[in-house]
Amino acid sequence: MDRRSFIKSIGLGAVATSAPLTATTAKAASSVYKIAIVGGGFAGASIAKYLKLWGQNQVEVTLLDANTSHVSCILSNLVLNDQKTLTNLTFPLSNTASKNHFIFKQGKVTAIDRTNKQVLATAKNSGFTVDYDKLILAPGIDFIFPNGMNPSLPDLSTPIPHAWQAGAQTTNLRDQLKKLPSDGSAKVIMTIPKMPYRCPPGPYERACLIADYLKTRKRGGSLIVFDANPGIMLSLSILILLLLNITQTLSNTSLTNQFSRS
Numbered sequence: 001m002d003r004r005s006f007i008k009s010i011g012l013g014a015v016a017t018s019a020p021l022t023a024t025t026a027k028a029a030s031s032v033y034k035i036a037i038v039g040g041g042f043a044g045a046s047i048a049k050y051l052k053l054w055g056q057n058q059v060e061v062t063l064l065d066a067n068t069s070h071v072s073c074i075l076s077n078l079v080l081n082d083q084k085t086l087t088n089l090t091f092p093l094s095n096t097a098s099k100n101h102f103i104f105k106q107g108k109v110t111a112i113d114r115t116n117k118q119v120l121a122t123a124k125n126s127g128f129t130v131d132y133d134k135l136i137l138a139p140g141i142d143f144i145f146p147n148g149m150n151p152s153l154p155d156l157s158t159p160i161p162h163a164w165q166a167g168a169q170t171t172n173l174r175d176q177l178k179k180l181p182s183d184g185s186a187k188v189i190m191t192i193p194k195m196p197y198r199c200p201p202g203p204y205e206r207a208c209l210i211a212d213y214l215k216t217r218k219r220g221g222s223l224i225v226f227d228a229n230p231g232i233m234l235s236l237s238i239l240i241l242l243l244l245n246i247t248q249t250l251s252n253t254s255l256t257n258q259f260s261r262s
């Protein structure tokens with residue numbers, strides 16, 4: 001979709017077809033089209049960037065996120081074997097906003113007033129509102145804790161980290177792997193939830209990394225994977241990883257895939 005079609009599709013068609021989108025044709029501040037976006041992950045931040053790029057001075061784009069920075073899940077498995085650090089994967093949203101000319105407000109969105117077209121948010125115990133003409137919700141999805149995992153334990157010390165959201169749990173999992181015995185007796189058990197979940201190949205990528213870690217840093221060991229799915233959720237990337245990496249890894253690391261069909 002080109003810029004003109006895009007602007008039309010969000011309701012600025014008349015403006016977009018009657019005037020080029022340059023600073024000199026900026027509308028009066030009062031008539032600037034206000035777009036609020038909830039969620040500064042890859043989805044929300046990408047939409048904010050491109051709406052501002054394509055809408056220029058005709059749009060005011062405000063991105064809201066509960067946190068000041070986004071910690072990327074993508075590549076976070078590489079923290080486990082020290083190829084990346086969490087610092088490498090942490091992106092302050094104010095930097096993303098200033099680079100891409102949109103507004104960032106830190107605050108947890110608690111309500112949406114559709115009648116008055118306002119988003120209600122709280123930050124540091126005080127509330128604020130953001131007006132909008134169009135609202136985009138990109139809050140991602142949350143983790144559902146299975147039986148046996150206590151959601152109230154601190155991320156840095158919980159004994160069974162899911163490391164599903166990059167952050168303290170990723171550090172916790174990395175530290176647990178570091179503490180495993182180095183004599184080939186290490187045993188790791190991992191579970192994969194039933195689809196749908198975020199990033200289908202993610203758990204298999206993690207399994208490959210852990211198996212490789214055991215082989216290269218712990219003189220072998222075993223990794224047992226309990227997968228709630230009827231088959232491996234393969235993608236091209238994981239297939240390549242499997243072909244290049246795990247085939248060698250398996251030579252002295254036993255990898256067992258147990259399928260539980262519930």
Ligand SMILES: Cc1cc2nc3c(=O)[nH]c(=O)nc-3n(C[C@H](O)[C@H](O)[C@H](O)COP(=O)(O)OP(=O)(O)OC[C@H]3O[C@@H](n4cnc5c(N)ncnc54)[C@H](O)[C@@H]3O)c2cc1C
Pocket residue numbers: 038039040041042043044064065066067070072073074075076077107108109110138139140141163164165166198199202
């Ligand atoms: C270990 C792992 C590895 C992965 N690897 C890859 C990969 O290699 N390639 C790939 O494409 N994908 C990968 N993924 C998947 C990818 O991370 C997700 O698809 C992506 O993060 C989803 O982006 P999102 O913007 O929809 O949601 P999120 O990244 O979850 O962002 C949502 C944002 O909304 C904010 N938010 C939520 N509720 C509120 C509220 N009430 N008020 C204000 N803000 C709120 C949150 O703070 C968050 O910043 C991986 C995932 C994991 C877990």
